[in-house]
Amino acid sequence: MLPALLCLLASGAALAACGSDSGTGASTDAAPDSAESRPAPAKSEFPTAENRTLRQVLKTADAPLEGWIVDPAAEVFYRGANRYPFGVFDRDQGEVTDAEVALYFAKVPEPRRGAQSKAGNRGQQAKAEKQALDQPAVGPFPASIEGLATRPAFRAESTSADADAARVVYSTQLDFPREGGWRIAAIAKDDGELKGGLLPSVEVGEFHRVPRAGQPAPAIHTPTAQDVGDDLSKITTRIPPDTQNKVDYAEALGKEPIVLLFATPQFCQSRVCGPVVDVAEQAKHEYGDEAAFIHMEIYNDNDPARGVRPQVRAFHLPSEPYLFTIDRRGVVSDAVEGAFGLKLMHEAVDKAIAP
Numbered sequence: 001m002l003p004a005l006l007c008l009l010a011s012g013a014a015l016a017a018c019g020s021d022s023g024t025g026a027s028t029d030a031a032p033d034s035a036e037s038r039p040a041p042a043k044s045e046f047p048t049a050e051n052r053t054l055r056q057v058l059k060t061a062d063a064p065l066e067g068w069i070v071d072p073a074a075e076v077f078y079r080g081a082n083r084y085p086f087g088v089f090d091r092d093q094g095e096v097t098d099a100e101v102a103l104y105f106a107k108v109p110e111p112r113r114g115a116q117s118k119a120g121n122r123g124q125q126a127k128a129e130k131q132a133l134d135q136p137a138v139g140p141f142p143a144s145i146e147g148l149a150t151r152p153a154f155r156a157e158s159t160s161a162d163a164d165a166a167r168v169v170y171s172t173q174l175d176f177p178r179e180g181g182w183r184i185a186a187i188a189k190d191d192g193e194l195k196g197g198l199l200p201s202v203e204v205g206e207f208h209r210v211p212r213a214g215q216p217a218p219a220i221h222t223p224t225a226q227d228v229g230d231d232l233s234k235i236t237t238r239i240p241p242d243t244q245n246k247v248d249y250a251e252a253l254g255k256e257p258i259v260l261l262f263a264t265p266q267f268c269q270s271r272v273c274g275p276v277v278d279v280a281e282q283a284k285h286e287y288g289d290e291a292a293f294i295h296m297e298i299y300n301d302n303d304p305a306r307g308v309r310p311q312v313r314a315f316h317l318p319s320e321p322y323l324f325t326i327d328r329r330g331v332v333s334d335a336v337e338g339a340f341g342l343k344l345m346h347e348a349v350d351k352a353i354a355p
Helices: 054-059 120-134 273-290 310-314 342-353
Strands: 069-072 078-088 101-107 137-144 144-147 166-176 180-190 193-204 258-262 292-296 321-324 332-337
Touching: 054 101, 054 120, 054 180, 054 193, 069 180, 069 193, 078 101, 078 332, 101 120, 137 166, 166 292, 258 273, 258 342, 273 292, 273 342, 310 332, 321 342, 332 342
Parallel strands: 258 292
Antiparallel strands: 069 078, 078 166, 101 137, 101 180, 144 166, 180 193, 258 321, 321 332
16 A cells, blocks of 8 residues: 555646546537547557567657657556556646547567666566566556536535636546556657657556455445534535535445445545546436445644545555446446546446346
8 A cells, every 4th residue: 555645647637627528428518628528539640560579660650759748547457458647747737638549569578587787677677667668568558638617516616616627537448468567658749740759667567456346346445524513524524525425424324325435625636536426426416316426635633744544544545536336236336546437437337237
């Protein structure tokens, strides 16, 4: 368990605004500053990785990925298909809401047994990641853009007051064939020019204790308004307080579908968490009593200096926000790491409430 959770998109930009219609037919009535959701571009719009190494893919770009920051927003990856969310920001941390981006990956070779370097294990890892550039590349994986707005009635004051709040999240599906380290690269289009750069490597299979779809959900208690004498500031940092605190998770587990969101609107460094709590608040209104919606804060007494709450440790979370939907049997139906909008929220909830 990390000493402090990695609040993702820690560049300081936030994720907040625009939404889209859901399968329930609900409209988001997005705010004027919202940005639109967009499907992923065609693979043909990016260089192919066929018969190329990762280094060769990057050489197809016209220029380095300078002036833009492609900021990963997930830590947990498994063998097979994975959602890879990220943000795109300019040099001044302003959000880029309409970029066309595709990702590529290549395997990081395992260090030779008994290999030594002057820098020890860290040196061996750096050497392996450099060698990954000359491994066969896989891709492209173009990213779609999902808007994050809610209807105004469900947008918190703390979200609206954030002048730097971002409005979209990018995501694509990366299909890792096996566990271990993988080097990630991005190719982005900027005014007709291709720009390429490397992203941090990912370690597939590292966080194997985080619950995933098909596994029994951990048994925990979550605080309710009644537990704190209706002083909601003790169990939510959203302003105004959200209403996702009426049900104790332990009372609902195995009896009804649950939508459990780990997030701290006030202390998430990236300010991602406030907008996703807004998304969950609107979804709670839309789904009514079809599921128990529970927002779980991250830190004891809402104070980062006091460490993470036991519920966070029970789910073995390395990051936030993190959404789990759980069916009426007590089995995880979906797990979503990082930022998400109403479209993905509806998909996750629908899996939990399906007969």
